[in-house]
Amino acid sequence: MQEDRNNQKPACPSERPCTKTLIKHRWKTAFKERNGGYKPDQDPIHRLSRAEQTAIFRLRTGHCGFKAHLKRIGVAESALCDCGAADQTVEHVLNTCTNFTLLRNQIWPEGATLETKLWGTSEDLKATFQFTTAAELRP
Numbered sequence: 001m002q003e004d005r006n007n008q009k010p011a012c013p014s015e016r017p018c019t020k021t022l023i024k025h026r027w028k029t030a031f032k033e034r035n036g037g038y039k040p041d042q043d044p045i046h047r048l049s050r051a052e053q054t055a056i057f058r059l060r061t062g063h064c065g066f067k068a069h070l071k072r073i074g075v076a077e078s079a080l081c082d083c084g085a086a087d088q089t090v091e092h093v094l095n096t097c098t099n100f101t102l103l104r105n106q107i108w109p110e111g112a113t114l115e116t117k118l119w120g121t122s123e124d125l126k127a128t129f130q131f132t133t134a135a136e137l138r139p
Ligand SMILES: [Zn+2]
Pocket: 081, 082, 083, 084, 085, 086, 088, 092, 093, 096, 097, 098, 099
């Protein structure tokens, strides 16, 4: 065993950095395969109707008809949500606003992350659109 090590010319000066580098590389590759960064041609938003695309795009960017944005651009007096618990942001409305708890549980009975609601499959995005439509929100 010792002789084999001495005869080989490893790429790294010791085993430890090689292993660390290999693990890091594998992790980065796996992450890239899973997420791949943003690939516009593979974004499921393109499989939606125009109205659905517009709503999801507005929700993703936060440039929508919710009070937090309207306050930011000087159109609304207050950013506070109608429930009174927090500013009416995309995250608040989609994830925690008590005004929509029942509807949220109907559309996402298993629960869903904000990431899934905004960046998931085309079915996930359609569910988000369905939520905003049923809630009579105009994103
Ligand atoms: Zn609220």
